[in-house]
Amino acid sequence: MNSYYAATLLVYAGVDIIACIALNLQFGISGIVNFSFIIFQAVGAYAAAVLSMPPDTANGGYQVYVGGFQLPFPLPWIGGALAGGLLAIPVGLVVLRKLRTDYQAIALLVLSVIANSVITNARPFLNGAAGIAQVPGPFSDQIDPLTQSYQLLYVGLTLPCVLLVWLVASRIVNSPYGRSLRAMRDHEVAASALGKNPVRMKMTIFIVGGIIGGLSGAILVGYIAVWAPSEWLYPETIILFAAVIVGGRANNVGAILGALLVPVGFEEVTRLIPGTIAGWVPPPNLIPAMQWVAIGLLIIGFLWFRPQGVRPEPRRVFEGSPDAEEVDRVRTA
């Protein structure tokens, strides 16, 4: 395994872990079926891109986009995260406040389809279908992005982000706030009868998830240097849902596991499929198509056989909890 491959794997893993943790906060913990998740990663990527790139007249002016402020690291990444959070506000205000659960899911799904279509058609905004290219990664003006040291640097930048996101998510999930979120997920009406404001909690987590999702986009775009509508079609959200379902809902370990098994694992496994199988050369697009079929099967399979995922939501036992046997002993005494 060469180091470029390892670095790519690690960066992709980091991005996917961050995205899955965000989706898990929204879906697994809080019960928000955010079928539009990918647009938050997308807005983060676009924001980071237009913040870090030169004005669009540069490089011969072959692309047209807004912004172009050439800001240094870490501003584009912060900007990406903020963009994700900002996008969550109007979307959340409409969808989360007013709609019932299944309508929310559908509206969000359709939103991500429409958003993709609009960005594709509105060329001067973000260069339409062609997307944005030559996005400079952090410190790419000081270290040549094609070198091994840059790869190392990028992994070194991604890792703390993963740790930070994991820390934030852990603190949320394992706190009384996390407990209230899970209660709201289990029975929203009962939670509000106990004084919890479900709309406020959902908006909050929607924005937090948007921020984290935006960050994942910023990290990704700095590495792959391009970003186009084809990168964020609505099925991308479904992969992340598959990851969260497979890995295990409502816990960060499950989210990490899911990220490693599904988006990362899948890519790697299919890479191992040989170019020819017993003399037959599969058509070039067969593998990706079969990947999607497998994702679908994975979702259906897990929902049928193991809906709680590989690592289920942990049961919270408090210190001093009576041991079951102990109590029985007391009764018979």
Place this chain on the structure above:
Amino acid sequence: MDLYVAALGFGLISVSVIAIAAVGFTMQFGITNMINLSYGEVMMVSGYAAFYVNQAGVNIWVALIPGALVGAVLSFLLNRFLYAPFQRKGTNHIGMVIVSLAASLMIANLMLPIVGYYTSSYVVDQGPLLRANGLVLTTAQIAIIAVAVILMLAIHGLLRYTRLGKAMRATAANPTLARNCGIPTQRVIDVVWLITGALCGVAGVVAGMNSENFSVSSGAAYLIPIIAAAVLGGAGQPYGAMIGALIIGIVTELSAAAIAPEYKEVVAFGMLVLVMVLRPQGLLAKRGAMAAAG
């Protein structure tokens, strides 16, 4: 002004296509409580079935029949072997939505290696132009509208005047009560999926006729105006879906003329959100299944 009259003409055809599809979609929800997000993909598959028959030299109008058949069978199998088992298992509403989404992904991607990535088109003889009051439509387009009208009347007749229709309405209103009254709800549901599947199939072929070309990715695109029409009319209400289709079809075509054709879907989406926010129960509110959902 001519532009708008022409748009109105296109609107009528749009209405026809959406109506056929939306009635089937909404009946699936109304009677089996299933938001079938694979509906668009089944339309696409049926469209391709008709395509191959068309390529073999059969007139596209005759090809409506294999299209309907494929739609019926595929929808029936989808429910029998995927949706119903999950529902029996007690999967919640959102779980079912995720299942149907996964199924749509699988169907689309199984079709890709078979039919390829390129777009396809039907061989349709448009026939002579017909003009009335500034409206200009080809005979083929008029025929599409006629098909829609016939099917709407057929559904109306089915629901209102046949025993099966009554059984369907009873099952939709209260499945347990219906079963206790001796209605074979399981068989009714099977028939519902066959009939709505046939509608889905016809809609897929007609949608293909109405566009210059279609491809595997058309499936997802079809779904947006269909959902919009169904929600606008009131989820589970076939007559509502007809009205919803009327409104969505006309408004999207008029706005396409006013703004730009690429933003047709955006308008449909905007209307969908507006309805969901302002009047979630739709124009013709329905008791029972609607209240249970969410």
Place this chain on the structure above:
Amino acid sequence: MSARPDEPMLVARDVHRHFEGMRAVDGVSIDVPRGKITGLIGPNGAGKSTFLAVLAGTLPASAGTITFEGQDISRLPTYHRARRGLVRTFQLPSEFSQLTVLENLLVAAPDNRGDSLLGALLGKRYWGDDELRLVDQARSLLKRFGMTAKESDYAGTMSGGQKRLIEIMRALMLRPRCLLLDEPMSGVHPRIVDEIKYYLQSLRADGLTILMVEHELHLVEQLCDSVVVMAQGKVIGSGTMAALRRQQEIVDAYLVG
């Protein structure tokens, strides 16, 4: 802020609830006296549970006003009313099934510093003490109702009667000023019914106001200071059980024996 001691705690005036053509609550006006247990009885379908839901804010009223401690709460959402001390329980099981029994109680506690995004981000050092205090509080409630052994079991796996208890304990964690109980004893073991009765009576002695929908008339007799009778969405009588028995129409409509 609150009403004078002799004023009723909760007042409903001409409350209506119409939905899809049905008049579930059709012009109901009641006064719920402070510090007493008031029963709400009536045949099935009388609209008692619906009325309770409207009082709590779970369902919006189509018309009418609701006043709590002298303040008009008609437009307040449920969570706001709960925070002011007007707490309801549910007729159907409404436990948080993926949370343990103890967690169900802890969720209800209103004064936990960790119960906000900021609090959560500040970490255990910030909210740890609050949590410990509330765990003790919850555990004493569990002990009271004999569910200590089930503390770490998933609430969703509990029996119907146990879920009832969880709901009542949850409501009590909120230190409510007025409890709206929807058939609190249904499905509960007779021994626990006594426990709940005793607990409700001691809460009344502490000044808690209770409005209780209940079917078992002997329980209503033992617990309730006065009773409101509903039928077909309207109030058809109110007063003590003894006084109501003397009204023939009420006896005919509903009371047996």
